Amino acid sequence: MLQKFIVANWKMNKTIGEAVDFLSQFIPSVEGIKDREIGIAPTFLCIETVGKALKNTNIKLCAQNVFYENKGAYTGEVSPSMLKDAEVEYVIIGHSERRKYFHETDEIINKKIHASLKEKLKVIFCIGETLEERKLEKTKEILEIQIKGGLKNIEHVEALTIAYEPVWAIGTGVVATEEQIKEAHLFIREKLRDIYGEIANEIRILYGGSVSPENIKSIITLDNVDGVLVGGASLDPLSFAKIVKYDQK
Numbered sequence: 001m002l003q004k005f006i007v008a009n010w011k012m013n014k015t016i017g018e019a020v021d022f023l024s025q026f027i028p029s030v031e032g033i034k035d036r037e038i039g040i041a042p043t044f045l046c047i048e049t050v051g052k053a054l055k056n057t058n059i060k061l062c063a064q065n066v067f068y069e070n071k072g073a074y075t076g077e078v079s080p081s082m083l084k085d086a087e088v089e090y091v092i093i094g095h096s097e098r099r100k101y102f103h104e105t106d107e108i109i110n111k112k113i114h115a116s117l118k119e120k121l122k123v124i125f126c127i128g129e130t131l132e133e134r135k136l137e138k139t140k141e142i143l144e145i146q147i148k149g150g151l152k153n154i155e156h157v158e159a160l161t162i163a164y165e166p167v168w169a170i171g172t173g174v175v176a177t178e179e180q181i182k183e184a185h186l187f188i189r190e191k192l193r194d195i196y197g198e199i200a201n202e203i204r205i206l207y208g209g210s211v212s213p214e215n216i217k218s219i220i221t222l223d224n225v226d227g228v229l230v231g232g233a234s235l236d237p238l239s240f241a242k243i244v245k246y247d248q249k
Contacts, residue, residue: 002202002204002226003035003036003037003204003226004035004036004037004220004226004227005036005037005039005161005204005206005226005227006036006037006038006039006227006228006230006243006244007038007039007040007041007062007090007092007124007163007206007227007228007229007230008039008040008041008230008234008240009041009062009064009092009095009208009229009230009231009234010040010041010042010043010046010064010234010235011064011097011231012043013043013235014042014043014046014235015046016045016046016049019042019046019049019050019053020049020053022235022237023050023053023054023237025237025238026237026240026241027053027054027057027059029237029238029241029245030058030059030241030244030245031057031058032058033058033244033245034058036227036244037060037227038058038059038060038244039059039060039061039062039089039090040054040059040060040061040062040234041062041063041064041090041092042064043064044063044064044078047061047063047083047086047088048086051086051087051088060089060090061086061087061088061089061090062088062089062090062091062092062124063078063083063088063090063091063092064091064092064095065078065091065092065093065095065098066078066079066080066083066091066093066112066115066116066121067079067080067112067115068080068108068111068112068114068115069115070115070119079115080115080116080118080119080121081119083116083119083121084119084120084121088121089121089122090121090122090123090124090161091116091121091122091123091124092124092126092163092229093109093112093113093116093123093124093125093126093150094109094112094125094126094127094146094150095126095165096126096128096165096167096170097170100167105149106145106146106149106150107149109125109149109150110149110150110151110152110153110154113125113150113151113154114153114154117154117155117156117159120159121159122159122160122161123159123160123161124161124162124163124206124229125150125151125160125161125162125163126162126163126164126165126208126229127143127146127147127150127162127163127164127165127188128142128143128146128164128165128166128167128170128208128209129142129143129166129167129168130142130167130168131167131168134166134168139166139184140187143164143184143187143188143191144191147162147188147191147192147195148191148195151195157196157199157200157202157203158202160203161203161204161205161206161226161227162188162192162203162204162205162206163205163206163207163208163229164181164184164185164188164205164206164207164208165207165208165209165229166180166184166209168209169209169210170208170209170210170231171210171231171232172210173210174209174210175209175210175211175215175219176207176209178218178219178222181207181219181222181225182222182223182224182225185205185207185222185223185224185225186223186224188205188224189201189205189224204226204227205224205225205226206225206226206227206228206229207219207220207222207225207227207228207229208228208229208230208231210231210232211228211229211230211231211233211243212233212239212243213233213239213242213243213246216228216242216243216246217246217247220246228243230243
């Protein structure tokens with residue numbers, strides 16, 4: 001069984017001071033937990049401060065985004081080598097908000113994954129359908145297109161994590177049903193096997209979409225759900241700690 005992976009995606013939230021306050025409460029509350037992996041993805045401005053606070057803890061430093069070149073005239077971007085130098089371990093690529101607001105295509109996402117793996121960063125690759133696509137019964141079609149496009153010529157399976165995030169469930173309070181999650185995760189697993197063979201069973205598949213302390217246990221125990229990518233509920237240290245400790249009193 002794969003070790004569960006629980007990741008906080010803070011998105012565009014928290015000043016440096018607020019991040020420090022969060023960690024002062026959160027780190028002690030999850031100290032000693034070793035049977036699951038924990039990650040926090042702060043904003044770029046907070047990366048260095050958060051990274052220092054996470055040293056010698058059981059929490060991995062993650063980044064929310066990356067560019068596909070290591071240096072050059074790309075104003076406002078952050079490269080894989082910069083993240084590696086800042087001791088980031090994981091980078092989130094292809095989040096639905098990057099696709100929607102910044103028009104990232106599967107080709108761009110694929111370039112980002114290639115560049116990140118080259119710098120020995122681990123990748124959390126996000127995929128998911130919109131509400132309209134689900135209503136049109138195109139969920140599987142969209143997932144297959146995103147998987148094949150994003151993972152084109154990608155090897156290093158050991159450094160890959162997939163995050164299934166139905167766009168219609170992100171930040172809406174609407175959670176996919178257990179059957180919807182199971183069906184999507186099984187389909188993703190099958191498509192990964194088509195590409196990589198049985199080693200695809202070693203790739204973790206996370207669920208993201210209005211995860212909370214109230215629903216975490218029912219989600220994370222489903223077949224092929226190897227963890228969660230948490231947005232809004234990860235902004236409060238007590239709430240996120242409850243999610244991390246989903247099977248503890």
